[in-house]
Structures are given as C-alpha cells and as structure tokens.
Amino acid sequence: xxxxxxxxxxxxxxxxxxxxxxxxxxxxxxxxxxxxxxxxxxxxxxxxxxxxxxxxxxxxxxxxxxxxxxxxxxxxxxxxxxxxxxxxxxxxxxxxxxxxxxxxxxxxxxxxxxxxxxxxxxxxxxxxxxxxxxxxxxxxxxxxxxxxxxxxxxxxxxxxxxxxxxxxxxxxxxxxxxxxxxxxxxxxxxxxxxxxxxxxxxxxxxxxxxxxxxxxxxxxxxxxxxxxxxxxxxxxxxxxxxxxxxxxxxxxxxxxxxxxxxxxxxxxxxxxxxxxxxxxxxxxxxxxxxxxxxxxxxxxxxxxxx
Numbered sequence: 001x002x003x004x005x006x007x008x009x010x011x012x013x014x015x016x017x018x019x020x021x022x023x024x025x026x027x028x029x030x031x032x033x034x035x036x037x038x039x040x041x042x043x044x045x046x047x048x049x050x051x052x053x054x055x056x057x058x059x060x061x062x063x064x065x066x067x068x069x070x071x072x073x074x075x076x077x078x079x080x081x082x083x084x085x086x087x088x089x090x091x092x093x094x095x096x097x098x099x100x101x102x103x104x105x106x107x108x109x110x111x112x113x114x115x116x117x118x119x120x121x122x123x124x125x126x127x128x129x130x131x132x133x134x135x136x137x138x139x140x141x142x143x144x145x146x147x148x149x150x151x152x153x154x155x156x157x158x159x160x161x162x163x164x165x166x167x168x169x170x171x172x173x174x175x176x177x178x179x180x181x182x183x184x185x186x187x188x189x190x191x192x193x194x195x196x197x198x199x200x201x202x203x204x205x206x207x208x209x210x211x212x213x214x215x216x217x218x219x220x221x222x223x224x225x226x227x228x229x230x231x232x233x234x235x236x237x238x239x240x241x242x243x244x245x246x247x248x249x250x251x252x253x254x255x256x257x258x259x260x261x262x263x264x265x266x267x268x269x270x271x272x273x274x275x276x277x278x279x280x281x282x283x284x285x286x287x288x289x290x291x292x293x294x295x296x297x298x299x300x301x302x303x304x305x306x
Contacts, residue, residue, distance in 0.1 A: 011119035018108040018115065022087060023049045023106030029090040049109065056113035060194035062119040064127065069120075076113035084110030135164060139171050200294075239272060240279045247280070256280045 026045035062069035088106030093099050128134045139160040146153045160171040247257050249273035265271035
C-alpha cells in the first residue's frame with residue numbers, strides 16, 4: 001500500500017464511521033416517527049446525512065485544484081450543523097436537556113465535514129509545498145536559546161523569517177555576519193561559539209596614523225609618521241602646530257578640517273577641538289592674505305620696472 005493510499009484510507013475510516021452512526025440515529029428515529037416503508041425511511045436518513053458529505057467532497061476537490069473552496073466549505077459546515085441539531089433533538093430529554101445519545105448522534109452528524117476538511121487541508125498543503133508555492137516551517141531555535149538568550153533569539157528569528165533560513169546554525173552564523181557588517185570596524189567581534197570556521201574572533205583594528213599629542217612629520221612614500229612628544233598634556237600652541245602639520249594636505253587644498261574631524265583624529269576634547277579649528281581657520285585666512293599681498297607686491301614691482 002502506497003503512502004498516499006494509506007493516508008486516504010486512514011482519513012476515510014473516521015469519516016465513514018461518524019456518518020454510519022449518524023445514519024443509524026436518523027433511521028432509528030424515523031422508523032418510530034415516520035410512517036413510511038422501510039425503503040423510504042432509509043432513503044430519508046441517507047439523504048439527510050449525504051448533503052453535507054456532497055458539499056464537503058466538492059470543497060475537497062476545489063481545494064486540491066487550487067481553487068476557491070471557502071463557500072462550499074462553509075455550506076457543508078452549516079448543513080452539518082442543522083442535521084446535527086435535528087439528530088440531537090431526536091434523543092434529547094424534556095426541554096432539550098442533553099442526554100448521551102443526543103450529544104453522540106448530534107456530534108456525529110456535525111463533525112463529518114470537519115474531519116474531511118482536515119484531510120483536504122493536509123493533502124493540499126503537501127501539494128503546494130512540493131510545487132514551491134508555500135514555504136516550509138519557520139526556524140525553530142528551541143526553548144534553551146529563548147530562555148538564556150531571548151534578545152539574540154528574537155533578532156535571529158527576525159532575520160531568518162525574512163531570509164527564509166530554517167537551519168539554526170546557519171541562521172545564527174548569518175546573523176553574526178550581518179552584525180559585524182553593521183558594527184564599527186574597531187568593535188567588530190565574532191562570538192566564539194558562533195564564529196564560522198576560518199573567521200577570526202576579533203577583526204583587525206586599523207593602525208593609527210598618529211597618536212594624540214604627537215608631532216608628525218612627512219614620511220617618504222607615505223602620508224605621516226608619528227614622532228613622540230615629551231610626556232604631559234600638550235599646550236594649545238603645540239596642539240595647533242600638530243594640527244597644522246597633520247592636516248597640511250587639507251589646509252593646502254583650502255579645506256580646513258571640521259571640529260569633529262579634529263576631535264576624532266587628535267583625541268582631544270570639544271573645547272580644544274574648537275580652539276584648534278578656529279586657529280586653523282584664522283591661519284588659513286592669514287596665509288591667503290599673505291599670498292595675496294605677495295602677488296600684489298610682485299605685480300607692483302613689475303609695473304614700476306616697466
């Protein structure tokens with residue numbers, strides 16, 4: 001017996017049983033209260049119990065064909081509920097009080113299309129999954145990770161649900177890699193337990209071009225080379241001199257570095273960075289004025305000679 005055939009048989013057994021019990025309940029009541037021949041009573045009981053089955057069958061066929069089955073499914077539920085209420089009323093006590101036969105036969109009539117719908121949904125989802133029209137189950141991290149790392153687990157789930165990752169180790173590794181890309185260069189570190197093979201635990205830090213409070217000079221073939229100053233906090237004059245030497249290329253192009261750049265590069269405070277910035281701006285203006293004066297003096301000397 002093939003797997004689909006075995007599944008269909010397993011699904012058919014409870015559906016057939018509940019309908020057989022519901023049919024027996026209807027027939028027993030009709031034989032006492034409907035003065036028809038036996039054939040008519042049987043046909044009445046079969047007809048009452050078969051309408052919901054007929055609607056459920058077409059809902060099943062529509063769902064397997066990837067067609068809309070909602071209206072057929074709701075119609076089968078509604079008709080089964082009506083027939084279940086009728087079967088319940090046959091065996092209920094006075095004033096509709098429940099009895100075991102009433103509840104049993106009522107549930108048998110009402111549950112038939114629900115049982116069929118469970119089988120239809122399972123078969124339909126298997127077909128959609130095989131054709132790639134729906135996604136498999138989402139990532140499962142497990143209760144241990146959620147207990148000890150709830151914040152990280154939620155972030156990993158956020159990434160995995162969008163990327164379609166279902167393997168826990170792959171999801172954690174991808175999240176760590178994404179975190180390293182978003183983090184600053186000096187703060188990029190990989191968790192030891194989650195680091196992929198061949199990835200260092202700590203990313204290399206860029207070397208400083210010069211340390212705060214150090215005088216720099218031009219190196220042949222390079223940008224700058226650090227030369228240590230004596231210990232102690234540098235004076236404002238020394239800091240300005242360091243800034244002029246360190247930002248010589250920028251100042252030469254007429255671009256004075258901002259206070260933020262001075263603060264980050266030289267490692268000074270906000271006030272000291274502001275003082276250095278103002279000194280560089282004023283110095284740049286003075287240099288421009290001196291150069292202009294030199295040009296004017298040269299032009300005047302040439303004019304006098306002519």
